[in-house]
Amino acid sequence: MQKNNGIKIRNLNIYYKNNRKSDFSALHNINLDIPKNHITIIMGPSGSGKTTLLKSLNRLHSINNGVKVSGKVIIDGEDIYHPMHLLPELRRKVGLISQKPIPLPLSIYENVAYGPKIHNRLNRKESDVIVEKVLKKVNLWEEVKDRLNQPAADLSVGQQQRLSIARAIAINPDILLCDEITSALDPISSEKVEHLLLSLKEEYTIVLVSHMLRQVKRLGGYVIFLYMGKVLEQGNMEELFNSPRNKITQQYIKGVIS
């Protein structure tokens, strides 16, 4: 297996078709190279297609009938949109964490162990090991180790979000997709999650969607500015913020458009 080489996107076009007047083209001709083991941030005003782009990286659009995707997304040397590619395995490799943390209707332990158990048959001891390892990684272990069997819905929103990250890491992905994962959190929990992401970037390739400029500054390695479905600019965080080439990027950074 070719080691994690990041993600290459070629000529990606996404079109929403609902047979009503709200048909529209969400992404135009996207060409990107997402570096591995970095935090790449997709930023842009609302409605630019950031979440659409993110979800196209693990083919999440296929559960929706009205979405047409054309183009290629190459991960580990293979186009994931090739019809022969197996979805469950792809999605195990590319995990998604969404904005609103929704725990599975199970206990805390079960939430984390669910993914690994489905992908490999595990016995109790093996899953215990994985659950502890992963919860420690997201800094949740100390807080929940005494109540692993309680419903995950009892946790605070910040804890639920870290649990979501734990759940995603438990199946050993290579890439983590994060869709505005701090938007629903209070500042303290947000900070914890951001620190977590920074610590994880050595092991995983992280792609984060964010609309908060300061967050981009705190976290950013590589930044992609998406505007109205097109990539207007991309580059290192310092370059982009200090000397943006595109006028609209400039306006966005200054806060003229948001």
Add this chain to the structure above:
Amino acid sequence: MRYLEEKIVKILMISSIFAVLGSLLFILFITISRGWVSIKENPGIIFSTPGPRYLLGGEGGFFHAIAGSLYMVVPSTIISLILACLIALFLQSEYSSKRVSEIIRLFMDILWGTPSIIYGLFVLTILISFHQRGCLLAGIVALIFLELPIITRYVDESISSTPKELKEIAYSMGLTRVEVSKIVLKYSTSGIIAGVLIGLGRALGDAASIIFTTGAASTMPKGLFSSGTALPVVIFQQASSFYPSVRDHAYAAAFILIIIILVLSITSRLLQKKFSKYTVGD
């Protein structure tokens, strides 16, 4: 002027509430009070089977109907639940196209609106065509057609109202459609329970579908292919009897029926509360 209108309307509204509540409470009250009196006088009727001239004022009770009801309603509810889950899941976008799911939902609506007597007659035509007599199995089939649209609708609505993020998260973990559906079903447990209990209550109280299929026998049901009857059918017979003592039994039977249905209703609400501890929000 418009304040006057407001006052008049308020009076009309209160009267309407009284009309609605009053009439429904009247039914409940008569059944419970007369039923209770009847049972107190002769508690044996609940537990004994009818003698040879039961409906003509003779000895015996209607235990056979209680047993018959349970023997038919429990299997039909279980089967309807399984079918309902399968169909409702199939209606989701990852299994079927929008066109197909619209057609199926329309079909379910037609089934929902069809009166139970039609289902009884449907099954009757099959019985006649095969020269069979009425039996429990026929009643179960008719009840399945009665309950299926009800339970399917509740399950469908519960599943469709799970937050879409739940599905996205599940798929993102690399689960297959069926594995995701299992999680969705677990999340919707309270809605499913509500549907099952409503369907059960409806099936317990339905006479029209049983009369034409299982029939109105006066014996204890012995197996799937034996004859029998159900509680609502027996109430119908008792109420139409010339003998006042038998008519009193009708109240007793109705009492039992209503108590069971009330218990189911209340249990439904309690269980809904219990199962929502795993879901977020609300």
Add this chain to the structure above:
Amino acid sequence: MKVKGVSKKVVNRLSFRLVKDNISRKIMIVCTSIIFLLFVSFVVLLVLKSNLVISEYSIKELLFSSFWEPENHKYGFFSATFGTFIVTIFSMLMAIPISILAAVYIAEYSPYKVRRYLSSFIDVLAGIPSVVFGLCMLLGFVPVFSVLMKKWFQIETTGMCLFTASITLTVMVFPIIVSLTVESLRALPVELREISLSLGSTKWQMIKKTLFKAAGPGIISAILLGFGRALGETMAVAMVIGSKNNIPTSLFESGQTLPSLIVSSFGEMMSVPEEQSALFFVALTLFVLVTVSNIIAKVVNNKLKKRWRY
């Protein structure tokens, strides 16, 4: 299979899961198709069974004559069709205003706690079976009604008449219309009320002018659902309508509806093939009536939803 560099164990497990997924979907399709096919074959059988009587007698005579005398080979059931319409329409006329007013009270005027209890209570009452309604009306209402009509209005009636059937249906339909209307009203955004009230209207004006229009599709759907239920209601009506196969001249005479005709003739029909076929034809008519009514209800509902989108 394009899954490079993954261990054989994982590949095997994955294919097992995918096979399970595939089979499950096929099972779903099979189950749905079975139900569909069963239903279709039922309808076909019903038509076939009616064939006997349709081929012997003219449909016009069956549908529009009111001479139901099986001994004389007369199977006109117009009195039943007529009865069905009269009873259903009359009960809806009574049920609709009362239910809607009650629902408005529950949804808009009553304090929160009262609303919750009232709503739950009415929902529970929706579960009362049809035979129980019939029982109470037959043994509780009918004798009293008969006496009172004589005393107050000098009208002779056994009490088992179209009027009683209508009242029974009205009461049975209350919970349906009330709870669906309450739901439609509660689903409307709070702002809708605030806007109207802050413009200075009284509460009732606000309800009349904005809420009804906004909740319109939901309310109309509730009414149509109630109508469908009333149309097909069998047991309670059969117990109080008197089962007389003539066209009644007054509301206080006994009459017949399509379902009650079937129920009351059940015993005899099993032995006489001609009568059996006639009753299957009655059932077919009822089925067509109810299904058409339901489809109209669905179409109206969809159209209204598009126009009054909320």
